Amino acid sequence: MEKVQPRILPGFMELLPEDQIAFNKMYDTIRRVYEKFGFLPIDTPVIELSDVLLAKAGGETEKQIYRFMKGDNDLALRFDLTVPLARYVSQHFGELTFPFKRYQMAKVYRGERPQKGRFREFYQCDIDVIGAEELDLIYDAEIPAVIYNVFKELDFGRFTIRMNNRKVLNGFFKALGYGGNIADILRIIDKLEKIGEENVKSELTELGVSAEAIEKILAFISIKGSNDEMLQALKANGVDDELYLSGVDELSQVVGFLRGFGVPDENFTLDLTIARGLDYYTGTVFETQLNDFPSMGSVCSGGRYDNLTEYYTTKKLPGIGISIGLTRLFYQLKEVGVIKSETGSLVKCLVVPMGREYMGKALEAARVLREADVPVDVYYQDKGMKPKMKYANKLGIPFVAIIGEEEAAADSVMLKNMAEGSQEMVKISEISYLIK
Amino acid sequence: MEKVQPRILPGFMELLPEDQIAFNKMYDTIRRVYEKFGFLPIDTPVIELSDVLLAKAGGETEKQIYRFMKGDNDLALRFDLTVPLARYVSQHFGELTFPFKRYQMAKVYRGERPQKGRFREFYQCDIDVIGAEELDLIYDAEIPAVIYNVFKELDFGRFTIRMNNRKVLNGFFKALGYGGNIADILRIIDKLEKIGEENVKSELTELGVSAEAIEKILAFISIKGSNDEMLQALKANGVDDELYLSGVDELSQVVGFLRGFGVPDENFTLDLTIARGLDYYTGTVFETQLNDFPSMGSVCSGGRYDNLTEYYTTKKLPGIGISIGLTRLFYQLKEVGVIKSETGSLVKCLVVPMGREYMGKALEAARVLREADVPVDVYYQDKGMKPKMKYANKLGIPFVAIIGEEEAAADSVMLKNMAEGSQEMVKISEISYLIK
Numbered sequence: 118m119e120k121v122q123p124r125i126l127p128g129f130m131e132l133l134p135e136d137q138i139a140f141n142k143m144y145d146t147i148r149r150v151y152e153k154f155g156f157l158p159i160d161t162p163v164i165e166l167s168d169v170l171l172a173k174a175g176g177e178t179e180k181q182i183y184r185f186m187k188g189d190n191d192l193a194l195r196f197d198l199t200v201p202l203a204r205y206v207s208q209h210f211g212e213l214t215f216p217f218k219r220y221q222m223a224k225v226y227r228g229e230r231p232q233k234g235r236f237r238e239f240y241q242c243d244i245d246v247i248g249a250e251e252l253d254l255i256y257d258a259e260i261p262a263v264i265y266n267v268f269k270e271l272d273f274g275r276f277t278i279r280m281n282n283r284k285v286l287n288g289f290f291k292a293l294g295y296g297g298n299i300a301d302i303l304r305i306i307d308k309l310e311k312i313g314e315e316n317v318k319s320e321l322t323e324l325g326v327s328a329e330a331i332e333k334i335l336a337f338i339s340i341k342g343s344n345d346e347m348l349q350a351l352k353a354n355g356v357d358d359e360l361y362l363s364g365v366d367e368l369s370q371v372v373g374f375l376r377g378f379g380v381p382d383e384n385f386t387l388d389l390t391i392a393r394g395l396d397y398y399t400g401t402v403f404e405t406q407l408n409d410f411p412s413m414g415s416v417c418s419g420g421r422y423d424n425l426t427e428y429y430t431t432k433k434l435p436g437i438g439i440s441i442g443l444t445r446l447f448y449q450l451k452e453v454g455v456i457k458s459e460t461g462s463l464v465k466c467l468v469v470p471m472g473r474e475y476m477g478k479a480l481e482a483a484r485v486l487r488e489a490d491v492p493v494d495v496y497y498q499d500k501g502m503k504p505k506m507k508y509a510n511k512l513g514i515p516f517v518a519i520i521g522e523e524e525a526a527a528d529s530v531m532l533k534n535m536a537e538g539s540q541e542m543v544k545i546s547e548i549s550y551l552i553k
Numbered sequence: 554m555e556k557v558q559p560r561i562l563p564g565f566m567e568l569l570p571e572d573q574i575a576f577n578k579m580y581d582t583i584r585r586v587y588e589k590f591g592f593l594p595i596d597t598p599v600i601e602l603s604d605v606l607l608a609k610a611g612g613e614t615e616k617q618i619y620r621f622m623k624g625d626n627d628l629a630l631r632f633d634l635t636v637p638l639a640r641y642v643s644q645h646f647g648e649l650t651f652p653f654k655r656y657q658m659a660k661v662y663r664g665e666r667p668q669k670g671r672f673r674e675f676y677q678c679d680i681d682v683i684g685a686e687e688l689d690l691i692y693d694a695e696i697p698a699v700i701y702n703v704f705k706e707l708d709f710g711r712f713t714i715r716m717n718n719r720k721v722l723n724g725f726f727k728a729l730g731y732g733g734n735i736a737d738i739l740r741i742i743d744k745l746e747k748i749g750e751e752n753v754k755s756e757l758t759e760l761g762v763s764a765e766a767i768e769k770i771l772a773f774i775s776i777k778g779s780n781d782e783m784l785q786a787l788k789a790n791g792v793d794d795e796l797y798l799s800g801v802d803e804l805s806q807v808v809g810f811l812r813g814f815g816v817p818d819e820n821f822t823l824d825l826t827i828a829r830g831l832d833y834y835t836g837t838v839f840e841t842q843l844n845d846f847p848s849m850g851s852v853c854s855g856g857r858y859d860n861l862t863e864y865y866t867t868k869k870l871p872g873i874g875i876s877i878g879l880t881r882l883f884y885q886l887k888e889v890g891v892i893k894s895e896t897g898s899l900v901k902c903l904v905v906p907m908g909r910e911y912m913g914k915a916l917e918a919a920r921v922l923r924e925a926d927v928p929v930d931v932y933y934q935d936k937g938m939k940p941k942m943k944y945a946n947k948l949g950i951p952f953v954a955i956i957g958e959e960e961a962a963a964d965s966v967m968l969k970n971m972a973e974g975s976q977e978m979v980k981i982s983e984i985s986y987l988i989k
Contacts (some may be wrong), residue, residue: 118864120865120867121604121605121865123605123643123865125644126601126602134595137593138593141594145913153923153928154929155900155930157899158570158573159573160568161561161567161570162565162674163599164563164565164662165561166562168558169559169561183623186621187664191960203559207559208559212569213569214897214944218930224599226600228623228624237600238598248934251934256933259931259933319733377917427554429556430556453805461593462593463588480813480815486701487589493590494591494654497691497695498652498687541893548834
């Protein structure tokens with residue numbers, strides 16, 4: 118028979134079990150923290166109706182969509198979890214309790230050109246809080262507090278949640294007379310480190326920004342210091358714009374709340390250069406940086422939006438949310454060696470009968486261990502000792518329980534500690550204590 | 554702005570959080586048991602290349618596929634987890650340890666016409682063991698032993714794993730001289746209960762089966778009794794065919810092993826009418842029935858196959874596997890009331906500050922509880938007591954910790970037990986003991 122070459126489409130991450138175990142550990146940690154803060158699970162379809170999914174989309178996003186017909190239905194694969202959330206909340210509004218705190222950790226699809234570290238299928242791990250008509254500012258601190266707990270538990274080293282407020286930015290530029298150019302100005306400022314101050318100045322001049330305004334802009338974004346010093350400077354810098362001042366007040370409150378959540382100041386900082394999606398966020402915005410890996414960029418971003426569901430309902434549903442791009446984060450941390458493959462197995466003990474006649478005892482030992490919640494495997498293939506030990510070694514199983522004539526007669530196993538190379542005769546009923 | 558009606562495609566199951574929590578509990582239970590038996594996680598892409606995914610498919614399956622072009626790529630969504638497993642094992646053969654035990658619990662896609670209880674997107678929860686060249690018969694007992702443990706933990710009442718062996722069927726019909734008609738004969742026999750013995754006889758006659766053979770067939774499928782009685786009858790019924798006898802021997806051994814795995818005889822039974830996919834399975838086959846809900850049909854099926862990967866590689870990779878159709882099972886058990894919605898929250902305690910000034914204490918209480926691994930939520934909206942208690946009630950949160958002036962001064966909360974209606978003043982540091 119002609120064979121088909123087994124392969125997958127480029128841009129899809131498929132892991133060997135030892136890496137999948139490491140990936141799942143991250144996934145489970147994030148999920149556990151999300152649940153501990155009261156976020157509820159939802160699971161929306163991967164396939165949505167195109168007119169619903171693309172009610173807002175346009176431009177770049179639309180080009181990347183996996184979209185196709187099936188029968189008469191114009192369908193598309195979700196490209197994020199935010200649009201499905203908006204659809205879900207609008208559709209099930211009457212059945213939900215508000216503020217509605219939901220998490221969803223699932224795959225999304227973007228038909229980008231594949232390149233190193235960019236994926237066409239990837240997990241997003243999202244939390245959002247949606248209010249009916251209103252949503253307290255304290256959620257702007259709860260969201261980063263959750264993220265602080267996630268990254269603390271993931272334990273990948275030092276990290277900083279960088280915060281800004283869109284009202285501060287919008288108010289500042291409006292007061293300066295450039296409210297209509299914010300997107301362009303921010304895009305230029307974003308290149309400051311890369312192209313230097315002089316080039317930024319000339320690009321801003323080209324855009325039509327006055328020399329005086331340029332100085333003010335550069336002074337503004339160079340406000341640095343501790344969170345309290347920055348808040349002080351923002352309050353004192355003489356911008357008399359209502360939006361600006363309300364943004365500064367929000368930032369100030371959020372900083373206070375974050376301390377109340379037990380987030381240390383070293384893990385969050387104000388950063389006036391952060392803007393995020395300009396047509397979407399309206400208040401607090403976040404990015405998260407792993408301090409030892411600045412080149413990874415933001416590994417977790419989000420912010421406050423005024424109206425999640427405007428394409429589906431006239432109800433006003435403000436919210437705040439954040440997303441971890443898990444697939445990319447895993448890939449990057451693996452590349453730099455922070456994430457190591459787990460051992461190839463979840464099993465703590467491999468039970469090995471010396472011959473077929475000890476299978477009954479082997480099954481008994483396995484059963485006793487599983488009843489004590491120890492994941493256990495039995496090597497059933499009727500082979501010599503060598504392939505049995507090789508199986509344990511290749512999978513990195515820490516204990517092997519061998520059962521031969523003497524052991525079976527004594528309701529015992531010869532328990533080998535694979536790391537230490539030691540072994541001892543142990544009663545079947547006592548294996549689980551030794552392993553735990 | 555024109556609003557788009559928020560809706561999903563028919564045939565997709567989307568749950569409210571209280572049902573999603575119940576669904577996830579089932580998912581987590583199945584996963585935990587799979588892992589306890591040493592099965593390793595893999596996570597293959599939802600989108601595969603059509604030539605790879607459809608190397609074998611044809612007929613009905615192919616018609617149901619979600620298949621589409623993206624650029625020059627002919628793509629398709631997976632319709633099961635078995636073909637991706639075959640592709641995965643062939644592709645990563647050199648990097649895997651055999652016998653390779655894997656689980657995958659994920660969504661698959663079939664563009665069927667939607668009807669009650671049939672889904673276009675549904676979870677399959679698969680385990681398979683793949684051997685390189687050979688695979689011991691004892692895995693034919695381990696697989697149903699895992700399923701026994703799954704359904705015991707799921708706790709949906711009495712269930713029976715029904716077993717047969719394709720060699721017994723094939724050998725029997727071959728010896729009878731109807732080896733070429735097995736599929737047709739089995740299809741007719743399958744209708745026995747529905748159309749009665751006389752109609753079965755006449756349909757078999759129409760097919761060209763002799764009267765003598767018909768009697769033998771009906772006698773064969775009417776072999777009933779305990780597992781040991783049935784094995785005895787199969788051995789003694791005079792069929793002298795090598796394949797048949799080796800099948801009976803396998804069944805007999807598997808029954809013995811299953812007892813070794815601690816599976817009680819009441820939970821498994823031989824059933825000579827079970828055949829499963831005729832072009833695929835070659836040995837032991839399984840179906841699983843919930844005894845109180847026979848009309849649900851098999852909720853978990855699978856079996857032994859000789860060659861998983863023949864479309865991708867010349868290597869011989871025999872295996873055995875089984876699959877739980879989780880979405881359908883959940884839906885059906887919900888319909889009959891066996892599965893109830895969980896309370897609307899995973900949270901054990903809602904912390905409620907009486908006013909803004911007690912927010913600091915509320916955050917502290919929440920932090921202390923989370924550190925003790927208690928999932929907790931704080932009601933932040935600055936509202937009266939009524940909406941706060943309504944939030945707790947609607948979500949079914951069992952404890953509410955109220956903090957006002959007196960409580961804050963005493964580092965305490967007023968802890969309300971919502972089910973009992975009782976309340977008491979409790980130190981923040983002691984809440985978690987009371988809740989647990």
